[in-house]
Amino acid sequence: MNRKLLAVTLAIPALTLAGACSEQTQDNAETMAERAAADTEANAEVIGNEIREGAIVAADGVSKGAAELSDELSARDAADPDDGDGQLDGTD
Secondary structure, three states: OHHHHHHHHHHHHHHHHHHHHHHHHHHHHHHHHHHHHHHHHHHHHHHHHHHHHHHHHHHHHHHHHHHHHHHHHHHHHHHHHOOOOOOOOOOO
């Protein structure tokens, strides 16, 4: 009986420490998950900003290209002496 009592007496602090370690591990995991979520949010914000800036640059390029094309078509139209028959049937 004394051996069983001794085993239980020694096991209780060990189990208590294991429980505390488990709780600490859980707290650490929760903290790590919160930090990872914050990092992910910050990275998503940076990526969103980069995409937005890239879209602005691309839109500016498209606008510039469209303006140049419009100017070129207007110049060609002004230089073309044949006004055609006014029908969009491919016979001009």
